[in-house]
Amino acid sequence: MSAPAFPHPHLLGIEGLSATDINSILDEAEPWIDFNRGKRKADGRLAGLTQINAFFENSTRTLFSFEIAGKRLGAQVSSFHPAASSVRKGESLIDTAQTLNAMRPDLIVIRHEANGAAAEVAAHVDCPVINAGDGQGEHPTQALLDALTIRRRFGRIEGLKVAICGDIRHSRVAGSNIRALPLLGAELRLVGPRALLPAALPEGVAAFTDFDEGIAGADVVMMLRIQRERLEAGLDDALGDYHARYGLTRARLAGAAPHAIVMHPGPMNRGVEIDGDLADDPARSAVLEQVEYGVAVRMACLDLLTRARR
Structure with missing residues (x-):
């Protein structure tokens, strides 16, 4: 029997999660630690799925952690950089979200300087959204x-x-x-x-x-x-x-x-x-x-949030 899907459509914050939800994610992350220490780090459970990392703020640990997590799970990972996008031309966050959504991604990871940005994007797309940091809100x-x-x-x-x-x-x-x-x-x-x-x-x-x-x-x-x-x-x-x-x-x-x-x-x-x-x-x-466990946790989150789509 396959493991159940995550009981929430998105991961927008800790607010709204139960202790059971959190411990479930931590338990799911544990095996990925040993996996990531192995010689070959390839798992195909997200093969054929598309992950977009939309980072409107600079990041080292979080961005690369999500990129590595998605690729090790077999996803097609694309990272969005606002400096090279239409955001520089005045495109709004919602217009950007709707544009990305029209490309049929299976999951969007977003970091943005505005509080509530991840929830706003989640309301305008058809796939799970993970909040990678929104202003002074949550991470x-x-x-x-x-x-x-x-x-x-x-x-x-x-x-x-x-x-x-x-x-x-x-x-x-x-x-x-x-x-x-x-x-x-x-x-x-x-x-x-x-x-x-x-x-x-x-x-x-x-x-x-x-x-x-x-x-x-x-x-x-x-x-x-x-x-x-x-x-x-x-x-x-x-x-x-x-x-x-x-x-x-x-x-x-x-x-x-x-x-x-x-x-x-x-x-x-x-x-x-x-x-x-x-x-x-x-x-x-x-x-x-x-830093090391961050990759495992993000692999667990990507896996849990996309189970219903596989």
Whole structure:
């Protein structure tokens, strides 16, 4: 008997998913990790299907991860770059979506600077849509790969203390993790300058402006970069010596749990939110594991969302 299709037509965010939905994706991703470590990485289950990656913002990890994921599953993968498209001529997002839809893709992966862009595209196309990041909204596959990284390091997520540190207010990664990690049983803390914390906190989530207090006893310390491209005018200068107050160093990490791991979704600003030697320490840093597991998670998402079309 074949595995069931995903119970949602799209993956637009963590919001709307259950813990069962999330764990199902993580379980589906597990076998792909060993597959991706093998010598030959070819699986034909998406053969004959077309995947479009429509990235309106620059990306390294997410774009290449989705490209590799689709190709390893046998899909025909085409990547859309707005700089070489009619977007430069003033074409709207909806016109672009309808144009792509007329080419009969089987799945569209979209990254866009506007909140809600993925949902808007999903309303105008006839295939599944995966949100690869929308403005300051969500980045669901990043939260999924973060959850898988934590689960593989600790064997569980429930009961762990996770501190997300840095520019929470402008981070779509934080937006998805704030929804996913408590749903999976983690104790979540948000740590950063008051101006970079969310205006409202979800129930059960604690906020700290004192960095050392916020990461005290934490099992996972997840660092975020300052989203300078999204900061309000004047706030960038007001942050002052950010590294001195909120930068993660080896000495500061000593205040977390002895077994604590360090995570970062990238791109990293070494010497700003995190010291480079700590980011490169495989005993403490899970940064490259996040990248590796991201391919497996995205393979699982592509597979699950297209099962009904095969």
